[in-house]
Amino acid sequence: MVGDFERLAQEFVNPEALLQFRVCGGQDARGRPQLHCTVKGNVEMLCQRCLKPVSVAVDSDRLLYLAASEADADRLETALADEDIEVIVAGQNLDLAGVVEDEVLLGLPIVPMHADCSMEPAADV
Numbered sequence: 492m493v494g495d496f497e498r499l500a501q502e503f504v505n506p507e508a509l510l511q512f513r514v515c516g517g518q519d520a521r522g523r524p525q526l527h528c529t530v531k532g533n534v535e536m537l538c539q540r541c542l543k544p545v546s547v548a549v550d551s552d553r554l555l556y557l558a559a560s561e562a563d564a565d566r567l568e569t570a571l572a573d574e575d576i577e578v579i580v581a582g583q584n585l586d587l588a589g590v591v592e593d594e595v596l597l598g599l600p601i602v603p604m605h606a607d608c609s610m611e612p613a614a615d616v
């Protein structure tokens with residue numbers, strides 16, 4: 492549940508929304524550790540125009556590289572030179588929930604809005 496994620500719970504109108512996420516560990520052809528992280532689901536945020544809930548689809552699919560240190564991360568980023576690939580610094584304890592949370596937050600619209608607010612049924616909630 493979204494409500495289980497502290498940072499996400501503040502973003503959404505419906506903290507009971509369910510997001511499906513999957514994180515697969517693996518490595519690339521050169522043996523560098525990577526994570527394939529996918530998040531899917533629908534959440535509700537407040538429309539910034541009419542302040543009614545607007546449904547937002549979350550569909551994130553990212554490849555993350557794991558680096559042992561900041562310096563390592565810099566090297567990896569330079570080597571990969573791909574903006575779609577993210578390098579995260581993971582020590583002994585990888586905060587998987589935090590990684591998933593970041594992915595969801597990155598995929599959200601900065602200003603959620605209905606395509607047409609006048610089409611929304613008037614709800615006096």
Ligand SMILES: [Zn+2]
Nearest residue numbers: 538541605608
């Ligand atoms: Zn609206």
